Amino acid sequence: MSLISTLARLEAVSSGRAQPAATVRHRRLSDRPLVLVPLTTAGEAGAPLGALVGTDRDAPHLLVVAQPRDRDLRFAFLSELADVVLPYLDGYAESVEAAERTETDPETGKRVKVEVELCADAPQLIVPSRAGVEFLRLLGRSMRFRRTAEQDPETPYPAPPRLPLLGRWLTHFAERARVPGASLLPAVTDLLARHWASGQSTLEDQHLGALLAWIDPPEGVTGAEAALRAELDRDAEGQLLCPPAGPATDPAFDNRLLAPAIERYDRARTALAAAEDGLEADDRLGALTAAEREIRALVESRTRPTWDAVWRGLDLLRALPEGAHVEERWTRDRWSFTAHRDRVLAGEPPQPRRDDAVTAANKLAAREREQARLEAQEALDDPLVMAGRRLSGEAFAGEVTDVVMAYSEGKRPSPRPLVTVRTDDRPYLGERARVYRSLGGRPQAAEFVGYEDEGALVVLRIVDKMGRGKEPEVGSVPEKGDPVCFTLFEHEQRGGAKLPDPEDTPWTHGGPPGEAAAPEPDPVTAEDLL
Template identity: 80%
Template sequence: MSLINHLARLEATSTGRAQPTATVRHRHLSQRPLVLVPLTTAGETGAPLGALVGTERTSPRLLVVAQPRDRDLRFAFLTQLADSVLPYIDGYAGDVELTERAETDPATNKRVKVEVELCADAPQLIVPSRAGIEFVRLLGRSMRFRRTAEQDPETPYPAPPHVPLLGRWLTHFGERARVPGSALLLAMTDLLSRHWATGQSSLEDQHLGALLAWVEAPEGTSGAEAAFRAERGRDAHGQLLCPPAGPATDPAFDNKLLAPAIERYDKARTRLAAAEDAVEADGRLAELTAAERELHALVESRTRPTWDAVWRGLDALCTLPEGPRAADRWTRDRWSFTGHRDRVAAGEPPQPRRDDAVTAANKLATREREQARLDAQEALDDPLVMAGRRLAGEALAGEVTEVVPAYNDKKRPRPLITLRTDDRPHLGERVKVYRSLDGKAQTAEFVAYESEGTVVLRLLDKMGRGKEPDPGSVPEKGERVCWTLFEHEQRGGPKLPEPEETPWTHGGPPGAGAEAPDTVTTEDIL
């Protein structure tokens, strides 16, 4: 965390209001995001209890699992979830644009430009908190290997159609969420805490209600008191006024309301199954319907406040203009979405449970590169973020006081720029610095400190091909410029071998030496 963020937290504690840590929005927000508010059963990992899902603020779809331990009811929930999510994803898969992309020609092993399809836009999923992202990944992992009756008629517990496909998409969204700067799957708490600093800890910021209490605190009120009420406030029945932002539930809700309601539902199902005539069955069916309605009302009472909070968070984020470079990161998300769409359409198998050595190394390198690129782009887009880098000695800004023409041995222009600055950058001999010039990075090198607060730099590139620098390529006297010690674009790392060429020191090629699994017997099936 930068010094600017620490100062913002102190200011928030002093004023009782969240303080901005950004002047622009550093994540792309879709015009039509899909909001998902999941709810899980306590004590059973990954057992869904219900969810609110939809793209319309006023009309979400409520999904409920009346008995989370019932396999059929859980499959029915996943089928309904697939019916809500997959059409939304498919709506972006067909609208494409043609663009050129550099690819390696296998015949010549050279980079050539080819015309390929790129989806014009991509879907965006928004969940309340970081735990919601992990739940999406868990759902994807538990669904993508399921076999349907059409795929395998002899499978003992066939999954409903489209459930494995939804698992593959949720896995892709969950994996993409681990790439810094990606916006395919976002947590509202992470979005808000990136753009505002509160007077509470980062762990407390994962409670969406408490975080919004700081952001929405009216003038003259205390965000700390509002956050305390959001976390601890209860009604006359002992239930939280602002339920947790999912997927976990409150123990008081589980013990006092949910458990008795599920017990009544189980008894109603048992009585209906034991009914001996049509008249008795009609009465038991009405009893079961009433129990189901009660469970639906309970789940909605826990998820609807969080649903409304997510949309209020979107309203707050939309007050900030989108950062100029957020569109570039969204384009990379579109490439990712298009690539997975093509893999699914080509009939490729689902993502493996465990990556091979080369794939894992590629993922790690990609995430490290994207993190460095995100840090640089946020600083270039936002003066407030750049101020944090300047305080850390990673950038300097100041006024140009003198420009001296100079040339190298090949008679190429290398002018000297004298800059007066109050910053204290970590400069050493021949250290390179960069500034943004027409969207590209212009490089200079540190020459010397002329006096305290005065730095001399030598320009190295982006001045044209002539003997004299192009107009506008050299800062003028009196101009205020900002130089960074970090590069604006990240370089690619060394090329890794193909997965089929994985060396023996890293396990060999995928599948090499792997033992065949034992044959499934009747004893293996419960």
């Protein structure tokens, strides 16, 4: 945690209200997101109990599994979920635009630009908390390898036709959620915690009701008091007034309400199966319908408060202006969505259970690169974030007090102006260290020359982005009196070393993918006892 984040949390405790941690919104919010509030069964990982899902704030779809241990009812739930999610995804997959992409020519080996299709926009799935992202990852893993009756007529438990496709999409969204700055599958608690600093721990911030209580507490109540009520207050039946943000349920709800309701549902199903005549069956069917309706009401009572809280959190986030680099990161999300759409249409197999060594290393390198890029872009977009980097000695801001024109030595001298900046910051600058400032959206590099006036003045030599002429282009060199901000970190991240192709992976790192050839048996000799 940075110093400025710690200060913001201390100020939140002192003032009784969450403090802004950003002045702009650093994540993309779709105009039409698909909100999903899942609920799971206690004691059985990945067993869904119900969900509220939809794009309409006032009319969500309620999906319920009346008996989570029943495989057929689980498949019916997942099939209903696919009927809601997949048409939403298809709506974005059909609208495309022309875009250019750099690829390697297989014949010449040179990098060339080719025109390809890019989805004009991308879908966005929003869940209440980080646990919801992990639950969708688990659902995707459990569904993408399911065999349908069309694929394998002899499979013992065929899945509905659209389930494997939904599993592949959920797996892709969950994998993309691991990329820093990606917005295809955000958790509202993470979005709010990024833009506001509460007076509680980061673990407590995963309770959506408590976090909203810190950000927007009721009149006359501090954030700490409102958060405590959100976490602990119960009604006359002992049920939480603000249920957890899912997907786990409260033990009091499980023991006092849900378990008896499921038991009544099981008894009604057993009685209906044992009915001997039509009249008796009608009566018992009515009892089964009533038991199922009771479970639906219980699930809705646990998910609807969280559903409303998610939309309330989105309202708070939409009030912030979008950061300058958010659109660039969203474009990379669009490329990711388009690439997976193309893989599905091409009939490629689902994502493997485990990545091979090269794929895993590439993913790790990409996430590290995106993390560094995200941190740089957030600082450039947001003065409050940049203030944190200045406090840590990774950037400095000030006013230009002097500009002296100088030139490099050589046959063709190039402009290398010396710029003196007065600053109150204390950056960690070493000899000939490189610093950068944003010039028209591009990073301009400068070289540290030295300090003057006991460190209050920093002398820099501008080294690029001044044009090709003997004199610098207008606006490429700061003038006396201009405010400037230089960073010690690079604004654009460089690519790492190229990894070998999967088929060239050495055996020390997993070897080529696929099954290894069986070793040849030892030759039989006369001494062998058979």
